[in-house]
Amino acid sequence: MYHILVSDPMSEEGLRPLLNSEEITCVQKHVNEEDNLEQYDALLVRSGTQVTEDVMDKMNNLKIIARAGVGVDNIDINAATKRGIVVVNAPDGNTISTCEHTFAMIASLARMIPQANQSIKSGKWERKSFLGTELYKKTLGIIGFGRIGSELAARARAFGMELAVFDPFLTDERAKEIGVTANTLDEVLSNSDIITVHTPLTKETKGLIGEYNLEKTKRGAMLINCARGGIIDENALVKYLESGHIAGAAFDVFEDEPPGEHPLLQLENFIATPHIAASTKEAQLNVASQVSEEVLEFLKGNPIKNSINLPTIPNELFQTIQPYYQLTKTMGSILSQCMNVPVQEVEVAYAGEITQLETSVITRSLLAGFLTPRVDSAVNEINSPTVAKERGIEFGERHSKQSKGYSNLINVKAVGEQSDFTMQATYVKEYGPRIVNLNGFNIDFYPHGHLLYIQHHDKPGVIGQVGQILGNHETNIATMQVGRKEAGGEAIMMLSFDEPLAESAFQALSQIEDITSIKRID
Numbered sequence: 001m002y003h004i005l006v007s008d009p010m011s012e013e014g015l016r017p018l019l020n021s022e023e024i025t026c027v028q029k030h031v032n033e034e035d036n037l038e039q040y041d042a043l044l045v046r047s048g049t050q051v052t053e054d055v056m057d058k059m060n061n062l063k064i065i066a067r068a069g070v071g072v073d074n075i076d077i078n079a080a081t082k083r084g085i086v087v088v089n090a091p092d093g094n095t096i097s098t099c100e101h102t103f104a105m106i107a108s109l110a111r112m113i114p115q116a117n118q119s120i121k122s123g124k125w126e127r128k129s130f131l132g133t134e135l136y137k138k139t140l141g142i143i144g145f146g147r148i149g150s151e152l153a154a155r156a157r158a159f160g161m162e163l164a165v166f167d168p169f170l171t172d173e174r175a176k177e178i179g180v181t182a183n184t185l186d187e188v189l190s191n192s193d194i195i196t197v198h199t200p201l202t203k204e205t206k207g208l209i210g211e212y213n214l215e216k217t218k219r220g221a222m223l224i225n226c227a228r229g230g231i232i233d234e235n236a237l238v239k240y241l242e243s244g245h246i247a248g249a250a251f252d253v254f255e256d257e258p259p260g261e262h263p264l265l266q267l268e269n270f271i272a273t274p275h276i277a278a279s280t281k282e283a284q285l286n287v288a289s290q291v292s293e294e295v296l297e298f299l300k301g302n303p304i305k306n307s308i309n310l311p312t313i314p315n316e317l318f319q320t321i322q323p324y325y326q327l328t329k330t331m332g333s334i335l336s337q338c339m340n341v342p343v344q345e346v347e348v349a350y351a352g353e354i355t356q357l358e359t360s361v362i363t364r365s366l367l368a369g370f371l372t373p374r375v376d377s378a379v380n381e382i383n384s385p386t387v388a389k390e391r392g393i394e395f396g397e398r399h400s401k402q403s404k405g406y407s408n409l410i411n412v413k414a415v416g417e418q419s420d421f422t423m424q425a426t427y428v429k430e431y432g433p434r435i436v437n438l439n440g441f442n443i444d445f446y447p448h449g450h451l452l453y454i455q456h457h458d459k460p461g462v463i464g465q466v467g468q469i470l471g472n473h474e475t476n477i478a479t480m481q482v483g484r485k486e487a488g489g490e491a492i493m494m495l496s497f498d499e500p501l502a503e504s505a506f507q508a509l510s511q512i513e514d515i516t517s518i519k520r521i522d
Contacts, residue, residue: 014288093287141192144199332369
């Protein structure tokens with residue numbers, strides 16, 4: 001049974017996947033009003049709940065945070081990642097609503113609709129006071145060309161507008177495919193009649209349009225912000241609106257909400273709405289449905305589509321990499337237990353068919369398996385790179401052509417101050433995962449259950465002594481694999497048992513003269 005807390009109001013219909021699940025208890029209550037936060041596995045929020053590090057500390061069983069919407073600036077992503085908590089959002093659930101609201105703001109600003117409405121309601125009839133501007137042939141500058149920016153471009157074309165686009169991540173190929181030209185920020189500011197922002201709020205975009213570049217805008221330009229408060233410097237904008245250099249501005253969002261007695265609200269050429277761009281029945285249903293499905297799939301152990309802090313992979317791809325995903329996690333665990341000394345670096349190399357797949361998730365899985373026996377906190381695919389970095393462990397992956405006759409081969413090397421340890425594994429559809437080389441010794445075993453790794457001198461009688469001691473302790477050997485580099489040299493044994501090996505049997509085996517090392521591996 002999983003427990004889910006819905007901290008902000010959400011569409012009941014959208015939450016239906018969770019409410020109808022027999023495996024889920026869903027509580028709708030603000031996080032600050034709930035006393036027993038430790039019981040919850042998932043937290044669903046909109047923009048009203050601040051998910052801070054302190055909140056996460058109180059929810060120490062939390063596995064996933066879902067934001068019913070696009071922006072996640074109310075969630076401490078770094079704190080979540082460090083704790084191994086997945087953060088997901090609904091990136092396209094409110095795309096159309098936000099796009100339509102943005103265009104409504106553009107039209108309202110160009111034709112002074114709110115001002116005219118207020119005038120006529122006050123009993124006036126001032127037709128000459130509200131001389132508007134056509135959108136036809138005007139240049140719309142779009143800063144941030146993601147889902148919303150792309151939808152906005154399509155609607156602007158329908159109005160006969162020209163487009164100027166700035167997005168530092170927009171490739172020339174993608175721009176050509178969409179039919180736009182990538183510009184610099186300064187070019188968009190200086191050439192656009194109307195400028196609208198659609199970027200996330202980050203340290204790079206905070207104050208993106210401010211005192212230092214507002215003067216670069218075309219005189220008489222208009223500014224729209226239906227994205228995130230703070231992208232446009234509100235205090236700097238006041239001066240440009242008062243002087244008329246900026247003809248008008250329309251905001252749906254503010255740096256501080258509600259804005260209170262903000263200077264912008266005193267200006268006739270400024271219009272605003274109370275953060276309602278995504279507030280349509282359709283959008284609220286869509287975002288609630290999207291995050292509900294995401295949380296449900298995650299708790300079932302299935303891949304998710306819209307993770308903020310974990311590489312996103314389609315379900316079909318996940319099914320393809322899943323065998324390797326499980327294998328590398330096991331490899332990491334075995335590697336860590338075999339080399340129980342400080343490690344400075346973990347190297348992963350892929351060869352064969354596996355190089356055609358998304359290996360970054362597989363590498364993260366291996367790293368999680370390696371770190372889990374070494375740290376006292378939860379480690380998974382999300383936070384494993386962060387945990388490794390905190391402990392001074394470098395890691396990396398590469399693709400190789402040396403598959404040594406296998407259809408796929410995974411090579412792992414742990415580098416320590418005094419010694420290294422290597423491992424090779426493959427996945428064979430008919431036989432499953434196999435470890436095929438352990439620290440230079442060719443071997444072939446199924447990495448599962450309770451294992452015993454023995455290094456010994458290759459002499460007659462050693463294997464017999466091992467068998468006799470285990471027999472004396474009534475321990476049944478499930479499987480046994482041996483490997484050596486040369487006759488009479490160093491050799492290894494890998495034994496598996498149905499039950500954990502008793503301490504007395506382990507100590508007795510340790511006394512065999514020709515055994516140089518013995519390790520239990522789970």
